[in-house]
Amino acid sequence: MAKQNAEPSADGGQVRASTLELFFDLVFVFTITQLTHVFTHHPGWESFGQVALLFGVIWWMYSGxxxxxxxxxxxxxxxxxxxxxxxxxxxxxxxxxxxxxxxTGLAFGLAYVLVNIVHMVLFAVSGGESATRAVKRLAPFNAVSAALVLAGGFTHGWVQYVCWGGAFAMQIISPYLIDTGGFVVRASHFCERHGLVIIVALGESIVAIGVGLAGEKITVPLVAHVALGLALAYVLWWAYFGMDDERGEHALAALPGPQRSTPAVLGYDYALYPLLIGIIVTAAGIKMSIAHGSEAASVATAAALSGGVSLYFLGQFFFRRALRLPRPWSRLIAAVAVSATIPIGVYWVAWGQLAALVALAYAAVIIDDLTALRADERSAYLPQPQLIRPRRTK
Known part of the structure; x- marks a missing residue:
């Protein structure tokens, strides 16, 4: 008898990501770039709210x-x-x-309706029988969300915020109002696709460094600031892909098929939302500070830089909680610790804040990895224990 939690076959679905999906992800690069531009153009709480709201409705359908x-x-x-x-x-x-x-709200609303229709048609026509039933239960909620996004495109001011906020709220609560057990979750493909999305988003932080340096004279302090920016991007990559990416896939694959939908929604749809918002805001902070590292940063710039990393770690906290991975609290502590670096940029210099941010974030990740090694946890990126063979005697 086959094991209950064995990976479903690729018939109808996929076990690994396809090149067409990677091509599809190129659009996500542009989306992240545009959202970063929104914040850097008018940094502050209003822009952050707009970015969070726009990304919320987009992320739901993209994850869909x-x-x-x-x-x-x-x-x-x-x-x-x-x-x-x-x-x-x-x-x-x-x-x-x-x-x-x-x-351009109307263009946004019309495009959102098109994306929603294509999603529903492909699921209804090509999905498996159980998934088709599940998506038909989900379709009314998605349709209401799309209608609210479209309605918001015709309005301005607080009415627009209410419409798009209502659409986002509808998306958040819909999995709790219907039975999502009909969806088949092929853990290898599902986790790989979400991991690729995180890689794409982290790539934007690298792009932000280059864009922020356009036309600047290359100097030793500037090169040092670039090195710190790249180091921060690396730390964020390591924080997720060092262990959590692999552990998340194993945790999801270990569950029986019908029980995977809920943790998949919580761990990848919900938890990755603050994580990805964190990358967007961090990229904006790097872009705004990279060319002026020897000066004090504005409150908005300093808050974006450290607050973005804090949101990233907060997303990892929710990710670990949802999939019952070890030590979620360590990421919560890291989120609080990195946010404490904001005053360094405001009252001293931007490069000092970035250096402190890299040091604290790196320390949090290293401590967590050392704890994992002591607990005999392993991943593809952590060293395997060496087998010590007894010395032969003559």
């Missing part, structure tokens, strides 16, 4: 496409064509982001 390709592999010309239409819709969404609250 991960669920889609997990169930429906793009193996036919019809499926690929519909997926490319959805990709076009996401690209228009990204184009509309910078002025979504000041003139």
């Amino acid at each position: 496409y991960v669920w889609l390709t997990n169930e429906v592999a793009p193996t036919s010309s019809g499926r690929r064509t519909l997926l490319l239409i959805g990709m076009f819709g996401f690209f228009v969404l990204a184009l509309a982001i910078p002025d979504a609250f000041h003139g």
